[in-house]
Amino acid sequence: MSQSNNIPLGIGLMIATTFVFAVQDGLSRHLAGEYNVLMVVMIRYWFFAAFVIALARRNAGSIRAAAQTSQPMLQALRGLLLAAEICVMVAAFTILGLVESHAVFTCYPLLVAALSGPVLGEKVGWRRWMAIGVGFIGVLVILQPGIGVFEPAAAIPLLAAAMFAVYGLLTRFVSRQDTTATSFFWTGTAGAVAMTLVGLWFWEPMSGTDWIYMACLCVTGVTGHWLLIRCYEVAEASAVQPFAYFQLAFGAIIGISIFSEVIRTNVAIGAAIIIAAGLFTFWRERLQSRAD
Template identity: 45%
Template sequence: MKSTPLGYLFTFLAFSVFAIQDGLSKHLGETHSPVQVAMVRYWAFVAFALFLAMRSSGGLSVAVNTKRPFLQVLRGLILFLQILISIVAFTQVGLAQSQAIFAAGPIFVALLSMPILGEKVGWRRWTAILFGLVGVVIMLAPSGDGFNSYIWLPLICAVLGAIYGIATRLVSRDDQPSTSFFYLAIVGFIGS
């Protein structure tokens, strides 16, 4: 697959949308309930998901059809819970530190992919995982100097994100991306 300027543009736009969304969530989370903030996010998400589903080949009926309904709903609930916790983390821990800890997600994906997906991990990856976990501990700063008791919230989000990522990999074996996207939006919308 070749990289194209259009691909770079869409990647930049996606990261920009997520950054703006997180910044707005932090701002709104200071004066509103995390559920209210998530609800507004999901209004936009479900509108976009329905628009894409109706435009895809086969339309909405293809997007609704899943071979893994339990796992699709579980993914939606995990993402919804992660969003709620992240909004609290943004307001209590701070956006920058929360995002830094969220970056530990791939470490947890690697750890969980062994027992859940049956993947093999060699010594190089184990070394990287070990150093990554040490880095997470350093970011958490458990020395007690100004320790914020909410610091565990972004760590929980990183673990939930890893579980969500592995569940996504599992459903992608049987369902189309449009189906997964549709269920994420609908489950979160109903949850909020």
């Protein structure tokens, strides 16, 4: 599909995407607080896989065509890694809340930049390394190691960010041979199979009200991914990616208004440092892409 470059529409779609994903995170926080995390993620993946299969049949013509790849092990690894990352992040929501989890997770673009050299062989200049270093200062401001008793749980969203960064790098790597449709198909189906094999062992009966919340969780998951696909279809990724940070703002609003969370001063300062470093990294990437 030839990509247009309607940046205002792309920005609007990205902001809408972050809002939907923030709502999804709020629903995940509630359900995972009541039921086992693995079961919640499993049911969410069932609907995600159904969406992916329907999309594959429409765009690729058949499931076989969408699944066709010369690197099935890497594609399966991507799907497994994303499923594991979602489980870790949802667990972080229940332990730390939305505000602090999202504040730490926002460092994942910096991790992608740092790992793109050793993993993909991309050149990372000194300016980006400085931005990465500044970003991790922001992470340390949030985690506050050495101040009082360090809470190990604070490192959970950092682990999720590292897993998501590796997933993103693997996605870049497989895209050298596979189409986006193929990668998206493997993301949904491999994750669904893995979560079903694990999650069924942790099945718990749910109340009628929570089944409604679960249905909303599944709908927001599908809607969010559809909006994200549309976003990247209508505008350049480098132009709209900085607006992904709106998810932190929306997540904080939901965490404060619904779950009575609070924003500690160090979390606000650390998140601002991470976002500034991330925006600088995006800006440098865009300058470099224009130079190329």
